[in-house]
Amino acid sequence: MLVVMAKNATNEQIAGVQDAVRAAGFTPRPIPGGERVAIGILHNQGPVDPSLFSSLPGVSHTIPVTKPFKLVSREFKHEDTVVDVSGVPVGNGHFTLIAGPCAVESEKQCLAIARAVKAAGAGIFRGGAFKPRTSPYSFQGLGEEGLKILAKVRGETGMPVVTEALDTAVFDLVEAYADMVQIGARNMQNFSLLRRAGQSRKPILLKRGMSSTIEEWLMAAEYILEGGNTAVVLCERGLRTFAMHSRNTLDLSAVPVVQKESHLPVIADPSHAAGVAAQVPPLARASAAIGVHGLMIEVHDHPEKALSDGGQSLLPGQFAALANQMRAIHELLDRQGAETGAQ
Ligand code: PEP
Numbered sequence: 188m189l190v191v192m193a194k195n196a197t198n199e200q201i202a203g204v205q206d207a208v209r210a211a212g213f214t215p216r217p218i219p220g221g222e223r224v225a226i227g228i229l230h231n232q233g234p235v236d237p238s239l240f241s242s243l244p245g246v247s248h249t250i251p252v253t254k255p256f257k258l259v260s261r262e263f264k265h266e267d268t269v270v271d272v273s274g275v276p277v278g279n280g281h282f283t284l285i286a287g288p289c290a291v292e293s294e295k296q297c298l299a300i301a302r303a304v305k306a307a308g309a310g311i312f313r314g315g316a317f318k319p320r321t322s323p324y325s326f327q328g329l330g331e332e333g334l335k336i337l338a339k340v341r342g343e344t345g346m347p348v349v350t351e352a353l354d355t356a357v358f359d360l361v362e363a364y365a366d367m368v369q370i371g372a373r374n375m376q377n378f379s380l381l382r383r384a385g386q387s388r389k390p391i392l393l394k395r396g397m398s399s400t401i402e403e404w405l406m407a408a409e410y411i412l413e414g415g416n417t418a419v420v421l422c423e424r425g426l427r428t429f430a431m432h433s434r435n436t437l438d439l440s441a442v443p444v445v446q447k448e449s450h451l452p453v454i455a456d457p458s459h460a461a462g463v464a465a466q467v468p469p470l471a472r473a474s475a476a477i478g479v480h481g482l483m484i485e486v487h488d489h490p491e492k493a494l495s496d497g498g499q500s501l502l503p504g505q506f507a508a509l510a511n512q513m514r515a516i517h518e519l520l521d522r523q524g525a526e527t528g529a530q
Pocket residue numbers: 289315319351370371372373394424456459
């Protein structure tokens with residue numbers, strides 16, 4: 188349940204409601220809104236009796252929360268969340284391009300790709316230093332050396348960097364270097380990793396598991412918010428289906444559903460969905476048209492030599508052309524939204 192305070196509620200009244208929530212055996216979580224404060228009630232088993240709180244001083248009304256996820260839900264927070272990635276906004280009216288190679292391979296490789304994607308309009312650089320690979324014989328990433336290269340890329344280009352933390356053991360290290368920490372599809376329900384991400388002060392990019400429902404995905408995000416970290420960006424990266432023509436099936440139908448259910452930004456990753464470079468631009472265009480808040484695209488200057496995911500990587504020139512199309516689609520949607528008042 189959500190206890191919505193009156194616009195003119197005093198700090199004492201807000202504290203009083205929190206005391207009452209604690210006295211009832213629950214956890215209060217104040218959620219500052221644009222005009223008024225709401226207090227979320229966490230850790231209740233079953234429905235909460237609204238009469239416990241509705242007549243307390245300063246309370247406007249209570250809203251039952253019908254979903255199993257709470258802090259991530261629109262019922263809890265109506266306005267879109269904008270996640271700040273070291274100065275680059277993700278969410279609401281912004282359209283953010285995240286681009287870079289699958290894996291950090293060398294300083295030369297990363298700097299060349301970073302300069303190219305930045306010139307094309309990317310806001311955030313990506314590159315894996317710890318890679319989740321199907322085979323233990325495949326390139327596993329450069330580890331801390333890769334993180335140092337990412338820090339260098341940030342220093343040289345000014346772009347914030349996002350990179351994956353494969354497990355809790357490396358989280359501290361990744362967090363120390365990265366502007367945003369990625370939790371990969373295979374780890375979406377790694378609950379100890381989610382809890383560690385909840386303790387982090389860095390924004391988290393939470394990819395959807397390849398066979399996860401929307402509810403499971405939002406519950407995974409709930410772990411992070413419940414831990415105290417509200418800076419979460421969701422990323423749809425394709426589901427495992429019977430399709431043989433692509434690596435995964437990009438579930439764009441999830442995007443409007445997630446946007447209805449949650450205030451968190453949602454982006455798409457057509458690269459890992461397609462697994463084939465030629466399919467990436469059309470899927471990216473469809474993602475932009477459906478209204479994602481951004482895209483994650485793999486780019487490599489020599490895809491044929493890439494140590495990971497070369498087959499799905501765009502050349503820098505292809506990325507630049509795509510970035511122009513993305514901006515055009517986003518501007519069109521913005522204009523339509525402004526004209527019709529709907530979006
Ligand atoms: C990645 O982004 O490098 C990655 C491994 O993606 P996913 O977890 O979606 O497979």
